[in-house]
Amino acid sequence: xxxxxxxxxxxxxxxxxxxxxMEEMFHExxxxxxxxxxxxxxxxxxxxxxxxPKNVFNTGIQEANMVGVAAGLYLAGFKPYIHSFSPxxxxxxFDQVFLSVGYAQKxxxxxxxxxxxxxxxxxxxxxxxxxxxxxxTVPGSLVLEATDGVxxxxxxxxxxxxxxxxxxxxxxxxxxxxYMPDEQFEEGKGKVLREGSDVTLIAAGIMxxxxxxxxxxxADEGISARVIDIVTIKPIDEALVIESAQKTGAIVTAExxxxxxxxxxxxxxxxxxxxxxxxxxxxxxxxxxCVGDEAFLRxxxxxxxxxxxxxxKGLLNR
Amino acid sequence: MSxxxxxxxxxxxNALKIRKGIMQAISxxxxxxxxxxxxxxxxxxxVYTDFIRLNPNNPKDExxxxxxxxxxxxxxxxxxxxxxxxxxxxxxxxxxNNADSLLPGHCDRNKxxxxxxxxxxxxxxxxxxxxxxxxxxxxxxxxxxxCVIGDGEAAEGQIWEATQFAAHxxxxxxxxxxxxxxxxxxxxxxxxxxxxxxxxxxxxxGWNAVxxxxxxxxxxxxxxxxxFEHPNQKPTMIVLKTVKGEGAKCIMDMxxxxxxxxxxxxxxxxxxxxxxxxxxxxxxxx
Numbered sequence: 001x002x003x004x005x006x007x008x009x010x011x012x013x014x015x016x017x018x019x020x021x022m023e024e025m026f027h028e029x030x031x032x033x034x035x036x037x038x039x040x041x042x043x044x045x046x047x048x049x050x051x052x053p054k055n056v057f058n059t060g061i062q063e064a065n066m067v068g069v070a071a072g073l074y075l076a077g078f079k080p081y082i083h084s085f086s087p088x089x090x091x092x093x094f095d096q097v098f099l100s101v102g103y104a105q106k107x108x109x110x111x112x113x114x115x116x117x118x119x120x121x122x123x124x125x126x127x128x129x130x131x132x133x134x135x136x137t138v139p140g141s142l143v144l145e146a147t148d149g150v151x152x153x154x155x156x157x158x159x160x161x162x163x164x165x166x167x168x169x170x171x172x173x174x175x176x177x178x179y180m181p182d183e184q185f186e187e188g189k190g191k192v193l194r195e196g197s198d199v200t201l202i203a204a205g206i207m208x209x210x211x212x213x214x215x216x217x218x219a220d221e222g223i224s225a226r227v228i229d230i231v232t233i234k235p236i237d238e239a240l241v242i243e244s245a246q247k248t249g250a251i252v253t254a255e256x257x258x259x260x261x262x263x264x265x266x267x268x269x270x271x272x273x274x275x276x277x278x279x280x281x282x283x284x285x286x287x288x289x290c291v292g293d294e295a296f297l298r299x300x301x302x303x304x305x306x307x308x309x310x311x312x313k314g315l316l317n318r
Numbered sequence: 319m320s321x322x323x324x325x326x327x328x329x330x331x332n333a334l335k336i337r338k339g340i341m342q343a344i345s346x347x348x349x350x351x352x353x354x355x356x357x358x359x360x361x362x363x364x365v366y367t368d369f370i371r372l373n374p375n376n377p378k379d380e381x382x383x384x385x386x387x388x389x390x391x392x393x394x395x396x397x398x399x400x401x402x403x404x405x406x407x408x409x410x411x412x413x414x415n416n417a418d419s420l421l422p423g424h425c426d427r428n429k430x431x432x433x434x435x436x437x438x439x440x441x442x443x444x445x446x447x448x449x450x451x452x453x454x455x456x457x458x459x460x461x462x463x464x465c466v467i468g469d470g471e472a473a474e475g476q477i478w479e480a481t482q483f484a485a486h487x488x489x490x491x492x493x494x495x496x497x498x499x500x501x502x503x504x505x506x507x508x509x510x511x512x513x514x515x516x517x518x519x520x521x522x523x524g525w526n527a528v529x530x531x532x533x534x535x536x537x538x539x540x541x542x543x544x545x546f547e548h549p550n551q552k553p554t555m556i557v558l559k560t561v562k563g564e565g566a567k568c569i570m571d572m573x574x575x576x577x578x579x580x581x582x583x584x585x586x587x588x589x590x591x592x593x594x595x596x597x598x599x600x601x602x603x604x
Contacts, residue, residue: 054456060486065445065479072449075434076457077380095439096476100446104436105428 003193005178005212010149013173015044017149018111021156022048022081026055032160033073033080035059037066043083043113043172063088067096067108074106079160085119086112086169087128094134102138102165109159109166110135115145115205116256117297118171119289127289133261135167136234142187143234145205145256146170150179151231158185169205174294176209178229190237196226199312200244200251204230204263207254207282207303214308223312233263241270245277250315252280254308259283278318280311323543324367329535331599332402333363337565337592338604339398343414343421345585350414350423353562353575354468355395357499357532361558362399364538365464369546374404377432383461384450386435388443388477389468389497390424391577396433397421405432441474443467444494448480451489451553462546465494470502473511478523485524490549493542496520497532499562503576520555532560566591 012020022045025032038061040046049056059066063084070080083089089112090097101108112131119126135143141164146152152170159166178193185191193208194215201211208229215225226248230236233255245251251271253264264281271277284301298304324332336359344350366372371383377400387396394414400406410430413421420429424438434450437443447465454461467477484492496516500507507513520527526545530537538556545554562576563569566588572578596604 057452057487059479059483062479062483064441064476065448065483068442068445068476068480069449069452069483072386072435072446072451073453074449075384075446076450076453078453078456096442096445099436099439100442 115169123291124289129258188235194227196224214305357560357564390437441476444480532558
């Protein structure tokens with residue numbers, strides 16, 4: 001498929017994509033609501049707040065209340081989107097999300113920004129590696145990490161009327177463009193970004209570009225790697241995972257989250273039952289976060305193309 | 319609000335009908351959250367007789383008033399009120415907490431018609447009520463949102479987040495009740511985690527706050543009427559000074575009546591008590 005991945009800064013940062021998309025939706029559907037808990041300044045949405053007083057609300061630093069208010073607004077006929085940094089949008093309010101939204105069968109979209117290592121200088125207190133594991137356990141949830149602005153926008157719009165809990169984790173900035181602007185996405189449908197026959201790299205979010213880079217390095221060494229963007233970690237594209245296992249016989253997963261309960265676990269959940277296959281998991285190896293810039297943190301936690309190459313070689317030599 | 323307000327006698331009779339319904343529900347599986355259900359009956363009689371706009375034939379009507387039990391364990395009291403209002407058939411109460419029940423002890427909006435929120439993990443319902451009330455403000459409807467919280471529940475931090483939120487967004491369409499019975503699972507509220515003076519606390523948070531005796535139907539009626547007729551951009555908290563188990567002396571006298579078994583002899587004692595009250599109120603068909 002055609003991609004526009006060059007690495008480097010995107011044409012439009014995620015936070016600007018968010019503002020632009022929400023504004024579009026306010027015009028398309030007056031029932032769309034965006035609530036933040038005092039992080040509009042970080043997401044650069046303060047202007048929206050003043051411009052759309054019937055669509056945008058701030059709860060102040062009250063994440064639990066924000067989830068409840070969103071749940072109540074749903075009962076009143078609205079379509080709420082809520083935002084905070086990913087640890088506060090998931091871990092801090094897990095019970096509220098699980099019960100007031102999930103169990104109560106409402107429809108709320110949760111945007112968790114500064115996903116994983118992209119919390120960078122805010123460090124370990126703000127660095128959430130467990131969000132994927134947590135949110136996967138909410139029955140009927142959708143869980144994804146935005147790969148780029150095109151995919152982020154597509155899912156903001158596509159989930160407006162989706163029942164249940166929708167969790168979209170994302171960096172606020174620094175996600176390279178990967179998809180062409182008119183790319184279409186579907187819940188539960190992964191994308192084959194590069195064909196290959198020796199190994200499949202299955203990635204999500206910030207690791208998709210890294211896997212494309214790793215595939216090039218591998219090609220230089222004569223190893224043919226298939227690269228998949230899983231798109232939604234839950235529901236996961238079982239058919240594509242199984243087909244890749246059948247085709248390449250080896251899989252390396254790559255994720256910006258704890259490998260316990262994350263994408264790697266989700267892939268193994270599929271394969272262990274239906275097509276047992278060798279898997280290596282690149283991701284956070286059951287560790288806490290720390291302060292650093294993206295490059296440092298990628299190195300520290302092994303979220304690099306070099307580590308992926310090394311894991312592939314180890315796997316193929318097993 | 320449905321025109322002329324009811325007399326004390328009528329409200330007391332209706333409260334007794336609701337208590338009878340609570341007992342029917344809790345008898346279904348010989349036990350349940352009896353204390354904190356019975357003590358709400360007088361308030362519920364006032365709200366469901368005189369104030370709440372709720373069409374029994376269409377309890378999901380978008381223009382309805384909402385009732386959100388943040389203290390979700392008092393489900394039997396809400397269900398009995400819905401039977402009183404004609405939303406649920408009385409027979410439904412016989413199914414409380416049966417396996418995979420369509421009448422779970424904790425309030426469930428997806429299983430029970432007329433229930434507006436699914437609650438049970440304490441502290442969350444007031445936020446939901448705030449969201450509904452904010453939604454009514456956005457839509458510019460005259461809908462009211464009622465919410466019931468427990469005094470033990472008021473130890474939850476989220477209650478105070480929502481309290482602050484309701485005042486900030488001027489939700490004068492929100493009328494909440496605090497069931498101040500001073501008992502929670504581990505003992506008296508003032509021993510476990512003291513609540514202090516709730517009227518002063520809610521006032522300080524920017525609410526209209528008033529304390530009334532939980533059995534004084536006319537005082538409750540007056541407090542709700544005030545919120546209906548004189549909205550002043552502030553939410554209203556009506557602190558109900560209650561006794562857990564109110565209406566059944568043998569239950570009130572127990573040290574712990576939060577969630578208890580209800581053997582037949584205890585049930586009969588309660589029912590005899592209610593019947594005597596019905597005679598005093600000249601309710602022939604009780």
